[in-house]
Amino acid sequence: MILVGNQRGGARDLARHLMKQENERVEVHELRGFVAGDLDGAFQESYAISRGTRCKQFLFSLSLNPPKGADVSNDQFIRAIDLAEGKLDLNGQPRAIVFHEKRGDDGEVRRHAHVVWSRINVEEMKAVALPHSKRKMQDVSRELYLEHGWKMPKGLAVSGASDPRNFTLAEWQQAKRTGQDPRAIKTRFQDAWAISDNKASFQQALQERGFWLCRGDKRGYVALDVHGEVHNIAKRVGIKTKEVKARLGDKDALPSVAETKIEIARTMHPKMQEFRQSLKDQSQKEEEQARQKQSTLQVKQKAQREAFKKAVQLRGQAEERERQNRFRGGLLGLWDKIRGAHKRTVEQNAKEVEVSQRRDNQERSQLSAQHLSQRKKLVKEHVEQREENKAQSRSLSEDAKVFKNMEIGATKDLDAEKEAFKERRRSSLRPRRRSRSRDGPKIER
Structure with missing residues (x-):
């Protein structure tokens, strides 16, 4: 069931549209x-209440369109509306439900529904916020398609971006970190089943979601994920085995688990090589960026040291001029020496020089410490990035080894299956020996 909704005003226009007689019924x-007993009065009532707020789009209008050929009862429509109401947090808000029956171009009469809620919360006198309403209605629509077993439109199904054959290195690493959520796995199976109508389309839909359809040894119809884990189709989709058989046909036409594991391994081998090359290119790029950062930092720090050295020199010269200006010349200077003022000025200047030197040394030490900290931080980031790349490289090597072992083990299983089949065939073709009596041949007299 497709759900399309939007916020709007225009109460009178909406009422006229919903009551148009162009519909069959x-x-x-x-x-x-x-309070009102008709649609126009009800919407005008909502408009009057909205005047007490600043909300202009005081209504939320939703249309519910079942798939072609579906026979949907009133109760099923009401359930769908209740689901939407809960998703939108419009529980208890005034609402109007209108059913339309309209004849299509093919001559078939189709039934659909409209529901309109007032967004104004009378107790708080403000509009109910409706964030992400489109996504929420898509979720409800998906739920209804799965619940009723209708064929789901491809645009409504969850995106099939789970195919490991299409992963980038970052997506592969993220998939490994997050693991597999059982609920997400079940959803992918249900979506694949909902958008397909035969074995070929189901097989394609599964592969787009990271699963390979095959013939199970004991479970009938199964699918393997990229790690070789077996998933029962009926259990994952949530249907009976006979329904799976009716759509997929003879399971003997499907590849076995061992054959599928070999296919997965051989498919993922080049992907692992691609990941390793991607990691190598990424590491080289990061090494070059690290060298550039180091070179840039060296130039920047050298300029800062030169600027500091020049600033200290200029400041020292200015302070020295200030100290020298304290000495008076001529007779006044002689008088300062006689009365001891000159000596006191010399001592004051010496103390100030000592303080200035300590200050300069302290600032120089702070700048050096700052530069050292910056270099250490840069080196640390580089080392951490290098170690992370090494860990990723080891992880990719382990993944490649897993796929190699999967192929080797599956090949052995397949060879054993073939040998067992040959042995059964030889046994069936071998002539049976005639049983002899222990008492020897009978001689008739």
């Missing part, structure tokens, strides 16, 4: 929470 099924 129009039925106002429910008016809940309104």
